[in-house]
């Protein structure tokens with residue numbers, strides 16, 4: 001096994017560790033750093049359960065090799081809240097019942113946070129019209145388009161949509 | 170009420186089976202057969218074992234013996250037989266997951282392949298009649314003369330529907346963490362029932378149940394696929410025993426298509442006959458489905474037809490083909506889900522034959538008592554659901570002519586179907602405890618697989634105790650708690666809640682005896698529902714519902730969008746509206762998947778399901794769900810349980826696919842009788 005030392009900033013903490021060159025960021029978070037919030041639903045980039053924010057952008061951490069992200073800043077679901085103060089998206093998920101089993105939830109939450117930031121920055125999606133102002137509250141279709149990489153087999157989509165709308169206000 | 174574990178779930182603190190921090194835990198991965206049938210000649214593990222960090226390889230060569238091998242799927246490495254492609258034939262344990270996966274590819278298994286048969290057809294020469302269908306229903310039933318009624322009918326349909334194999338695909342892949350200490354086994358397992366799971370695992374290892382403990386505080390969905398221990402539980406325990414260290418194992422998404430269960434494909438012939446007034450004179454439902462060569466699994470597909478509509482001439486039958494396939498298993502509403510798809514689609518076809526509105530046809534044939542058994546219904550509010558739904562959905566004035574509503578490039582149509590699910594209950598025990606601080610704890614070995622069980626049980630206990638919910642905690646997910654049935658058959662809340670109510674009532678009596686003063690040690694009381702359950706009166710107990718769908722079909726591409734989905738249910742008293750609504754909608758969402766996209770395709774050449782990941786087995790995404798809602802009507806039924814509740818976990822999926830298929834017909838004039846309603850089945 002080849003191990004390479006890397007440094008990651010995870011939820012604000014600097015973490016230095018030697019990783020197997022084959023290890024995904026997801027497995028490093030879960031197995032090495034004890035951050036089991038990010039979930040493994042498919043390990044193939046097909047479900048979004050492993051979504052984290054990597055240098056501010058949402059990624060499927062099962063598809064990211066840890067060694068390729070030397071020095072990166074990672075935010076996982078464990079890092080969304082400010083102490084006991086939940087992130088507005090987390091609060092809205094609870095209020096709107098945006099989950100059932102909760103297994104897709106960390107990925108949904110990180111994805112939603114990343115997506116709201118993309119909107120704020122004015123990044124258009126496939127459904128954005130020429131005259132749409134992305135600074136406004138996002139339309140249902142914008143949310144559906146941008147969140148459809150995060151599968152929820154429990155079918156909590158109605159609650160997820162309502163929660164993200166709520167949090168975007 | 171919001172979910173009591175809500176904060177834990179949105180902050181990533183809720184731990185699932187694979188996630189328990191255990192010192193020195195090792196990783197196991199499974200090696201699968203790549204032939205569909207045959208014998209293992211040799212397992213060559215030398216190269217794998219030579220890899221640094223590999224601790225053991227288990228296979229039929231020198232595998233530890235298991236005490237009970239009656240369940241083939243759990244009797245790992247106990248023979249050289251391969252009964253289906255994807256069966257576990259070896260496992261490797263290593264210090265890290267990366268090493269284990271590398272070693273997995275170095276294990277060489279040689280086989281003597283045999284002839285195999287994986288093709289289900291309606292005329293399969295091996296079709297046979299099982300002794301019963303799940304769990305214990307008669308295989309066939311019949312009254313009167315269906316043939317004669319068909320010949321004499323004013324209107325009739327004789328149609329065959331097919332449904333493909335479907336995979337449950339809970340988001341959390343099956344996983345187990347196993348630890349042995351002084352001969353005692355502890356499992357953190359992704360399972361729907363910890364008491365029954367413990368008993369099954371204990372049996373396989375020949376241990377008394379007290380020596381096995383199963384923890385499952387959070388389970389990432391199951392939908393039946395985690396209804397009993399799957400090979401992962403046994404494998405993790407075998408590996409841990411072999412290397413004398415804790416071992417964890419997660420099934421991969423691809424492997425879930427082989428050995429964690431699926432819904433059998435079905436071929437269903439439905440015959441309906443009606444007189445000039447639209448009264449049914451015959452109802453017949455004949456089902457062909459598959460099971461494996463090693464275990465009989467007989468899905469009860471036609472049983473809903475036995476209770477849905479009145480008709481003097483009737484019959485149902487089930488025939489199975491034993492194939493070289495993995496054993497089918499439970500998937501959300503086994504029986505009712507595929508069966509009601511066929512019956513409710515045929516009812517739509519009959520309504521058109523009769524020139525009747527499909528809601529009216531169902532109302533006219535709503536029986537006063539259960540059609541085959543003659544038993545009274547404890548409550549039956551299908552008609553009320555249909556009427557309430559029609560009003561809310563805007564059904565009145567619907568033009569029945571198909572293929573005439575065009576909006577731009579879309580053809581628009583609406584459809585309706587009925588839904589039903591039986592009310593099951595199993596014996597259960599629970600304890601209720603109060604401490605000197607005035608906090609109450611109820612304990613029962615229930616599991617919360619996303620249903621909201623922990624929250625619902627908290628509400629039930631608070632109501633039974635007459636205290637605010639903030640003072641109550643529900644302890645679940647541990648086989649050391651009072652034994653409870655599985656979270657399956659929509660019987661969880663009914664079974665567990667009844668025991669909790671009995672325990673809480675006993676606690677109140679005990680508190681009265683103490684004149685309200687709680688000693689330092691607290692007071693504990695006990696509830697057991699076995700006696701009450703045995704004394705229940707004989708009723709036909711079923712929940713009912715009505716599903717309404719509006720679809721838009723692209724005239725150019727054949728793309729189907731479900732623009733509206735409404736479910737109206739009559740399921741006794743709804744205990745927690747917030748989580749109940751999510752349960753219903755979740756079931757309807759899975760039903761939408763069944764209607765339009767879900768299908769496991771058998772590769773007849775190689776004998777395996779071809780599509781075995783989310784890239785190829787499509788489940789609904791948020792972009793597929795538009796206007797969706799579930800509501801319910803008040804139902805007061807004193808013959809159920811102390812809460813007056815019926816199960817709600819499964820009824821949501823029942824009838825959804827039929828409502829969507831009926832709407833597609835209304836939109837396009839095309840009757841697709843084979844699910845899913847793929848684009849190629851609509852265009853051309």
Ligand code: FES
Nearest residue numbers: 041043045048062
């Ligand atoms: S686990 Fe990464 S996308 Fe599914």
Ligand code: FES
Nearest residue numbers: 100102152153154
């Ligand atoms: S909440 Fe269970 S998969 Fe989304």
